[in-house]
Amino acid sequence: xxAIRSARRAAGARPLRxxxxxxxxxxxxxxxxxxxxxxxxxxxxxxxxxxxxxxxPLPAPGALAAWYAxxxxxxxxxxxxxxxxxxxxxxxHALDRLAFAAPFVRPGARTLDVGAGGGExxxxxxxxxxxxxxVEPDDGYAGFARQTYGVDVRTGTIDALPEGADWELVTLFxxxxxxxxxxxxxxxxxxxxxPGGTLVIEVPNVEHLRCAPSNLxxxxxxxxxxxxxxxxxxxLAGLEPVSPWPPARSPNLxxxxxxxxxxxxxxxxxxxxxxxxxxxRALSAQSxxxxxxxxSPARALPRLAARWRxxxxxxxxxxxxxxxxxxxxxxYGASPPRAxxxxxxxxxx
Ligand SMILES: [Zn+2]
Numbered sequence: 001x002x003a004i005r006s007a008r009r010a011a012g013a014r015p016l017r018x019x020x021x022x023x024x025x026x027x028x029x030x031x032x033x034x035x036x037x038x039x040x041x042x043x044x045x046x047x048x049x050x051x052x053x054x055x056x057p058l059p060a061p062g063a064l065a066a067w068y069a070x071x072x073x074x075x076x077x078x079x080x081x082x083x084x085x086x087x088x089x090x091x092x093h094a095l096d097r098l099a100f101a102a103p104f105v106r107p108g109a110r111t112l113d114v115g116a117g118g119g120e121x122x123x124x125x126x127x128x129x130x131x132x133x134x135v136e137p138d139d140g141y142a143g144f145a146r147q148t149y150g151v152d153v154r155t156g157t158i159d160a161l162p163e164g165a166d167w168e169l170v171t172l173f174x175x176x177x178x179x180x181x182x183x184x185x186x187x188x189x190x191x192x193x194x195p196g197g198t199l200v201i202e203v204p205n206v207e208h209l210r211c212a213p214s215n216l217x218x219x220x221x222x223x224x225x226x227x228x229x230x231x232x233x234x235x236l237a238g239l240e241p242v243s244p245w246p247p248a249r250s251p252n253l254x255x256x257x258x259x260x261x262x263x264x265x266x267x268x269x270x271x272x273x274x275x276x277x278x279x280x281r282a283l284s285a286q287s288x289x290x291x292x293x294x295x296s297p298a299r300a301l302p303r304l305a306a307r308w309r310x311x312x313x314x315x316x317x318x319x320x321x322x323x324x325x326x327x328x329x330x331x332y333g334a335s336p337p338r339a340x341x342x343x344x345x346x347x348x349x
Pocket of ligand 1 (some may be wrong): 020021022023024025046047049051052054
């Protein structure tokens with residue numbers, strides 16, 4: 001049944017309003033038609049040639065920049081600055097992300113977190129002895145990071161930083177899916193990497209099945225990557241993976257990249273079979289995300305238990321901690337600095 005529905009959708013390719021950012025192809029199929037948060041119409045399409053899933057039409061870069069600078073955090077999280085529970089969760093993510101990135105970077109390296117949010121990851125890296133910096137378009141969040149943790153998180157995008165190819169680690173956690181042109185963005189970041197530098201990307205996976213049918217697609221996300229389309233975007237931007245590739249159905253795709261020794265410029269249409277497979281898998285994942293599956297006891301009960309545990313912890317935060325800095329102190333205090341030596345050797349002029 002699902003396969004039949006997918007096949008019908010795949011057969012209904014039509015002209016799209018924006019060309020595919022990965023391959024330039026101009027037609028595709030509808031994957032989803034509603035914003036999971038607001039319920040408003042939202043056209044999510046899959047490219048008929050390379051299978052890349054994204055909104056159509058693509059928003060203009062200027063409109064996106066204005067939204068992220070002004071309204072995104074308040075529209076999306078309902079607050080102008082992170083609450084203690086946001087800080088608690090962000091600290092947990094930061095510890096997990098550092099454990100992933102640490103093998104790829106030398107102690108004391110110069111690091112940049114793009115889309116740094118409230119600065120929890122930058123604060124963790126700084127605490128671990130890295131020369132840690134960040135950029136964040138939302139001034140409320142960037143200001144919060146500076147004032148609360150004393151870290152260097154500048155308001156803006158990578159354009160806010162002086163030119164130079166000297167970042168040994170650049171991180172993009174749940175950022176790439178928000179940008180107008182992912183290949184252009186990755187190319188620019190690759191050019192800013194120091195020789196041998198690492199770019200760590202984490203995006204939601206369009207093929208994962210553990211979310212509510214309504215919850216995957218919403219207006220803040222312009223692009224919806226699968227393992228195949230993330231690999232293609234990175235290759236087009238001249239990047240090659242240096243970490244093991246995540247499983248096809250994992251909720252998030254987190255991969256470390258370096259500048260490729262032989263940048264790939266192969267057009268996506270050179271191998272149409274890969275594109276068809278990517279689109280087929282995205283459509284099949286979408287048709288498998290049913291309410292029946294999501295609400296089945298085997299899936300719903302562990303999820304409810306985990307939510308209950310999280311709620312119980314987060315309900316006590318206001319009582320236990322005076323402020324966000326105290327939350328980080330508590331969470332990061334349990335993780336001793338792993339980098340030895342903690343500081344880079346002083347530069348001799
Ligand atoms: Zn395409």
